[in-house]
Amino acid sequence: MDSGVDAREPEARDYTRPPRLLHGIPRPFKITSIREESLGEAGFLEVEAVSLSELIEGWEGPPQFALLASPGLCEDKAPILEAGNNRVLIAVSMNSVCAEQLSDAYILLKLPLGRRVSFNEGRIALIAESKKQVVWLAPFSRRSRDHMVVFAPKPGEVDEIIGGGGVDEFVVAGSVGYLRKMAEVFIANGVDPLMIADTQVKCGLGLCGSCLIEGTGLLACVEGPGLRASLLIGGDRR
Numbered sequence: 001m002d003s004g005v006d007a008r009e010p011e012a013r014d015y016t017r018p019p020r021l022l023h024g025i026p027r028p029f030k031i032t033s034i035r036e037e038s039l040g041e042a043g044f045l046e047v048e049a050v051s052l053s054e055l056i057e058g059w060e061g062p063p064q065f066a067l068l069a070s071p072g073l074c075e076d077k078a079p080i081l082e083a084g085n086n087r088v089l090i091a092v093s094m095n096s097v098c099a100e101q102l103s104d105a106y107i108l109l110k111l112p113l114g115r116r117v118s119f120n121e122g123r124i125a126l127i128a129e130s131k132k133q134v135v136w137l138a139p140f141s142r143r144s145r146d147h148m149v150v151f152a153p154k155p156g157e158v159d160e161i162i163g164g165g166g167v168d169e170f171v172v173a174g175s176v177g178y179l180r181k182m183a184e185v186f187i188a189n190g191v192d193p194l195m196i197a198d199t200q201v202k203c204g205l206g207l208c209g210s211c212l213i214e215g216t217g218l219l220a221c222v223e224g225p226g227l228r229a230s231l232l233i234g235g236d237r238r
Contacts, residue, residue, distance in 0.1 A: 040149030122168030129174025
């Protein structure tokens, strides 16, 4: 299912005032373009920015994430779609407070956070707890246009999707509680999907413990954001 795209290209915005220190050391960026894109019945924004300081190179595949902050001091998690060559492309949920403030002079990204995620190529089934989590599925939809999107399926519907075949990778995004429920359903069907935890992140360095996934000993900002279902329900692996 192809995504409909409504492109809009505002003027490049110059970094005009000093960044505010949040948690750690933020990196300032100027926004060069914003593109609105839909995924299923929901949507997200692709924000392209050029670094005003040296950008960490080497990201190869989604969905490592950054902490996004606008001058209004909003903070949100943002999956990194591409990074390198002194530019960064991130996805922002259209219903987030930060998205409403992207028209300000600059954004701040604190990098790096999380690990690169490996997933199976081919047809992907993207499953989100709600439209709020669709931004976490954006990197996968960009890598594979041959995908299906399902919002908040019931366990019986998941059984039908798995039984229908033709899917090479399942990716589930949502709260930790929702992911645990879905993990049990998938594991019972002999499938170990990739789970993207939408959880609170503060420092992004594994120091504050705000993103600890209860019962696993795993930190979303260090071990995540993508975890296999078998890890999520398998207890503390440390």
